[in-house]
Amino acid sequence: MQDAARAARNALKQQDYNKALPLVRMLAAKSSPEFEYDYGRLLLRGWGVKCDTKQAFALISKSAAGSYAPAQSLLGDMYEAGEGTETSEKKALELWQCAAAHGNASAEHRLGGYYIGLGKNENFAHGLELLKSAAKHGDGEACTELAYIYYEGKPPYLNKDPKAAVPWCELGIKNRSGESALLLARMYDHGEGGLPSNRAQAFLAATTFDRSPEAQAWKVRLQKKVPSKSDVDAAMNWYLAKRSTNTREQTAEDTDMWDILNRK
Numbered sequence: 001m002q003d004a005a006r007a008a009r010n011a012l013k014q015q016d017y018n019k020a021l022p023l024v025r026m027l028a029a030k031s032s033p034e035f036e037y038d039y040g041r042l043l044l045r046g047w048g049v050k051c052d053t054k055q056a057f058a059l060i061s062k063s064a065a066g067s068y069a070p071a072q073s074l075l076g077d078m079y080e081a082g083e084g085t086e087t088s089e090k091k092a093l094e095l096w097q098c099a100a101a102h103g104n105a106s107a108e109h110r111l112g113g114y115y116i117g118l119g120k121n122e123n124f125a126h127g128l129e130l131l132k133s134a135a136k137h138g139d140g141e142a143c144t145e146l147a148y149i150y151y152e153g154k155p156p157y158l159n160k161d162p163k164a165a166v167p168w169c170e171l172g173i174k175n176r177s178g179e180s181a182l183l184l185a186r187m188y189d190h191g192e193g194g195l196p197s198n199r200a201q202a203f204l205a206a207t208t209f210d211r212s213p214e215a216q217a218w219k220v221r222l223q224k225k226v227p228s229k230s231d232v233d234a235a236m237n238w239y240l241a242k243r244s245t246n247t248r249e250q251t252a253e254d255t256d257m258w259d260i261l262n263r264k
Helices: 002-013 017-028 033-045 053-065 069-081 089-101 105-118 121-136 140-152 162-174 178-190 199-206 213-222 229-244 252-261
Strands: none
Touching: 002 017, 002 033, 017 033, 033 053, 033 069, 053 069, 069 089, 069 105, 089 105, 105 121, 105 140, 121 140, 121 162, 140 162, 140 178, 162 178, 178 199, 199 213, 199 229, 213 229
């Protein structure tokens, strides 16, 4: 059992779903809340198996009933979206609260966003604390959300404070949030939040997660103490050209940031 569980976890970590599926299915059949959740998640996302939201809901519900916090959080998401079940905000909130009580970062993030969306000072303050807890527990999306809250402000509850956004961007990058990296790039480009206006640093931030050989070569050239303007411009032109061929969906903030970086 221990060897099978270890092999299943390793296969899931490596996203080798064909290898993970038979192991996870076998372990879930033995009423393991961890692997009931994992098997349900595979079915929900269609990873290595045909998508089946109803069976996913049944498995994740069983795992959540075993007090497995990740399952409680995901089941809350399913109730919110109506995936495999009817929509129920009440049940979603109850499940997120249970998971958040066990320190589940995703549930803290969901609850934080919910309370902030309600308005009123006390709700906003509670939501902000939940987001901070989620961020500190490793939720990169919560880091990005906090960074934007401080960067843009949330009148009348919070004034704009780009300087306070910087550490949340940095924590978001540690938690592999590409949107945090893009916001930090934008602030370097504008010289906001106490950061110097520096297009080389903007490029380095924006390409934080780009592991291509070309990006790595440009990073080496731009990490000089004082990189030349021609290198900075050439690096940015290379990245913008690469980006123009990227067909992934872009957020409004993402597009706006690259419009700014593209200026001469």
